[in-house]
Structure formats: structure tokens, C-alpha cells
Amino acid sequence: MIQTLRRVFLTILFLSVSTSNIFAAPASSEEGKEPILDVMGTVADHDYFNLFSIHVPLPKLIVWSDAEGNTRFDAALSTHSLVEKGNFEEVDHAVHPVDGGHIIIDFSITSHLMYFWISMLLAVWLTVSMARRYKKGIGAEVAPKGVFQNIFETLFVFIRDDVARDNIDDHKADKYVPYLFTVFMGIAFMNLFGLLPWAATATADLTVTATLAVITFFITQFSGTKDYWGHIFWFPGVPTWVRGILTPVEILGVFTKPFALAIRLFANMLSGKIMIIAILGLIFIFADIFGAGAGIGISVFSVTLTVILYALKVFVGLLQAYIFTLLSAVFIGMAAEDHDHEEERYHAEHIA
Numbered sequence: 148m149i150q151t152l153r154r155v156f157l158t159i160l161f162l163s164v165s166t167s168n169i170f171a172a173p174a175s176s177e178e179g180k181e182p183i184l185d186v187m188g189t190v191a192d193h194d195y196f197n198l199f200s201i202h203v204p205l206p207k208l209i210v211w212s213d214a215e216g217n218t219r220f221d222a223a224l225s226t227h228s229l230v231e232k233g234n235f236e237e238v239d240h241a242v243h244p245v246d247g248g249h250i251i252i253d254f255s256i257t258s259h260l261m262y263f264w265i266s267m268l269l270a271v272w273l274t275v276s277m278a279r280r281y282k283k284g285i286g287a288e289v290a291p292k293g294v295f296q297n298i299f300e301t302l303f304v305f306i307r308d309d310v311a312r313d314n315i316d317d318h319k320a321d322k323y324v325p326y327l328f329t330v331f332m333g334i335a336f337m338n339l340f341g342l343l344p345w346a347a348t349a350t351a352d353l354t355v356t357a358t359l360a361v362i363t364f365f366i367t368q369f370s371g372t373k374d375y376w377g378h379i380f381w382f383p384g385v386p387t388w389v390r391g392i393l394t395p396v397e398i399l400g401v402f403t404k405p406f407a408l409a410i411r412l413f414a415n416m417l418s419g420k421i422m423i424i425a426i427l428g429l430i431f432i433f434a435d436i437f438g439a440g441a442g443i444g445i446s447v448f449s450v451t452l453t454v455i456l457y458a459l460k461v462f463v464g465l466l467q468a469y470i471f472t473l474l475s476a477v478f479i480g481m482a483a484e485d486h487d488h489e490e491e492r493y494h495a496e497h498i499a
Contacts, residue, residue, distance in 0.1 A: 190351055190420050193258040194226045194240075197345050204228075205261065207242070208254035209235075214247040262340050262349040263333075270332035273299065306331055310473055315480035319370075323479055326366065330359060331472040334412070338464030341420060342457060350467070351417040353409065360409035363475040368401070371482040404478050408471060415467050419460050426452055 195202040204225030211234075212218050223229035226237060235242040244250070277299045281287050291297050306328045311320040334350060341348025349355045377383060379397040382390050429449045434442025 190348070190417060190424070192352055193347070194255065196258055196261050197347070200345055205256040205258070208256070209242070209250055210252040210254070211244055211250045212248050213244065218251065258347040259349045259352040259355055262337060262347050263355055266336035266340060266349065267329070267333045269336050270329055273332065274328070277303075302331070303328060306472065310469075310476050314473070314476040316484060319483050320480075323366075323370075323476070326362075327472050327476055330363075330475060331468050334359070334468035334471055335465055338416060338468060339461065341416065342460055342464070348416050348420050350412055351420050353413045356409040356413040359412075359471070360405040363408060363478065364402075364405040366475075367404075367478045367482045370479055372485055374485060375482045404474075408474055412467055412471050415463065419456075419463060423453060423456055423460070426456065 194207065195204050197203075204227070207221070207223045207226055207229045209221050209229075210218065211221065219234075221229060221232065221234055223232065226242060229235050229242060230237050234244060234246075236245050237243075242250075273295075277286075277296055280292075280296060285292055286296060286300060291300050307321070307324050310331075311324045311327055314320075315323055337349040337355070340346045341351065379401065380394055382393045382397065385393065426449050430442050430446045433445040
């Protein structure tokens with residue numbers, strides 16, 4: 148056990164100090180130094196795919212309007228190639244038209260988008276692979292074989308029975324299981340990829356979490372029954388004057404639910420990433436201020452705490468995937484539920 152912990156400790160120490168994109172190199176100019184710790188530069192979206200500290204440029208696809216109001220489209224294999232064409236300039240790691248025009252839509256591939264695609268494709272590939280095994284009878288006629296199939300079956304049954312069927316009507320729940328399971332696996336993969344020092348945490352990007360929340364929003368609204376919409380626009384069982392208060396609140400709640408989904412996942416994953424970077428950054432900050440000895444001394448504290456945080460982040464990453472999936476199931480279940488209005492009619496008759 149002690150030997151295993153030592154290996155984990157040394158592995159994380161190696162990964163943490165060998166990651167070049169976390170810390171900015173000191174400037175050679177005497178006017179000032181660049182910040183030793185580039186926290187926001189690490190968690191921000193990039194125009195390159197970082198693999199083991201190797202930067203692979205990503206394509207730029209931009210629809211923009213020039214100074215005369217003409218809509219144009221530019222594509223390049225990288226930001227550098229786009230700037231070389233002469234229509235754009237790079238300012239603060241972002242491109243802008245040089246003639247005073249403006250960008251209409253930026254379809255460029257980014258690091259967060261890459262990890263989003265990788266995570267979702269991995270979730271789909273894993274599901275399809277396991278489905279083929281079940282068609283062959285492995286897991287259906289005989290017991291599941293292998294670690295991956297056993298873990299897959301455990302997670303799938305958990306999402307189906309304890310998330311979908313517990314929160315959505317039994318006769319409707321199963322049709323939502325593919326979406327809920329895909330969301331759970333995709334978010335889990337994105338969160339776990341973010342633990343790799345050279346990788347990006349896609350769920351620490353609000354556009355990613357907002358996109359997932361919007362998908363849940365549309366599924367929820369299209370699943371809404373007559374009773375669901377009736378409870379929003381004409382709350383049954385209450386006096387008419389009370390409906391004037393409840394209806395705006397219910398309409399507001401339709402939009403605040405997906406908003407809360409997006410912000411909760413985004414904030415949790417972003418804060419965790421920043422915390423790990425900041426704690427590891429103490430090594431370089433102390434070394435820069437007090438010398439190499441101080442950096443080595445504080446590394447004992449920083450790396451030990453990072454090991455603990457990494458273990459906690461694995462749990463938090465899976466927990467946040469579960470919470471997003473659970474709340475999605477709850478919202479869908481509330482919309483798809485058929486209500487019994489007998490009790491509401493009784494109260495309405497006696498209150499009126």
C-alpha cells in the first residue's frame with residue numbers, strides 16, 4: 148500500500164512539474180517579468196490542441212464583415228496561417244479584422260471543442276462496443292466478461308434504474324435512458340480528461356455546459372404534457388388572483404432550471420482546475436521569490452495536497468456528471484408526468 152501511494156505521489160509530481168502550459172516563462176526584459184503563474188491562460192480555451200505539451204494548431208473558420216459591410220468567409224489551418232493572409236491580426240491571443248470589420252460567427256475549432264468531441268465519441272464508441280457484445284450473448288446469456296463490460300453494465304443499470312426510472316414515469320423512462328446515459332458518460336469523460344496536466348477541462352467552459360443544458364431544456368419542453376403546461380400558464384386548484392403570482396414565477400422557472408444546470412457544472416469544474424494550478428504554482432512562486440530551496444521545501448506541501456485534490460477531483464468529476472444527469476431526469480420527469488387533478492378540483496371548489 149505504501150509503495151503504491153509512493154508511485155502515485157511521484158507520478159503526479161512528475162506530471163505537475165513537466166507541464167509547460169501551466170506556468171509562464173519569465174521575461175528577459177528588465178522592465179518587468181511575466182507572471183510566474185498563468186492561471187487563466189491555462190483554463191482558457193485555446194486555438195491549439197495540447198498533447199503532452201506539444202501544441203497542434205487547430206483550424207480557423209470565420210464568417211466576418213469587412214468595413215464596407217460585405218459578408219466574407221475565411222478559413223485557415225491555424226491562427227498563424229489566417230494572419231498571414233492579411234485580413235486579420237492577432238491581438239491578445241484573439242484575431243480581429245484589420246480593416247475595421249467585425250466577426251459575425253466564429254466556427255473555429257478550439258481545445259475545449261476537441262475534448263468535447265473526444266469525450267462524446269468515446270461515450271458513443273463504448274456504448275456501441277458493449278451493445279455488440281450483448282448481441283453476441285455476452286452479458287445477456289452469460290455473465291459479463293472483462294472489467295470494462297462490468298463497469299459499463301453497473302453504470303448503465305444505475306442510470307436506468309436509479310436515475311431515469313426513479314424520476315420519470317415508468318412507461319416513459321426508458322426512452323430517455325440513451326440521452327441520460329450519453330450525457331453522464333460524456334460529462335464524466337470531459338471531467339476526467341481535465342485531470343491530465345496537458346489536457347483541457349471542457350466542462351470548465353460555460354459554452355459547453357450551456358449547450359448541454361440547452362439540450363436538456365428542449366427535451367424537457369418537448370416532453371411536456373398538457374398538465375405540465377397547464378401548471379405553468381394556468382395553475383389548477385388555486386384562486387384566480389393567486390395565478391397572477393404563480394404564472395410569472397413558473398415561466399421564470401422554465402428558464403432558470405437549465406441556467407442552474409449550466410452554471411453549477413461550469414463553476415465546480417473551473418474552480419477545481421484553478422485550485423490545483425494555484426497550489427502547484429506555489430512551488431514556482433516560492434522558488435522565484437525566495438530561491439530554489441524554498442521552492443523545494445514548499446513542494447512537499449503542494450504536491451501532497453495536490454495528490455489529495457486529484458483523488459477528490461476524480462470523485463467530484465463523477466459526482467458532477469451524476470448531478471447533471473439526475474437533475475436532467477428530474478426536470479424531464481416533471482414535464483412528462485401525468486397529474487391527477489381530483490384533489491386539486493376538491494381544493495378549488497372549497498377555496499372558491
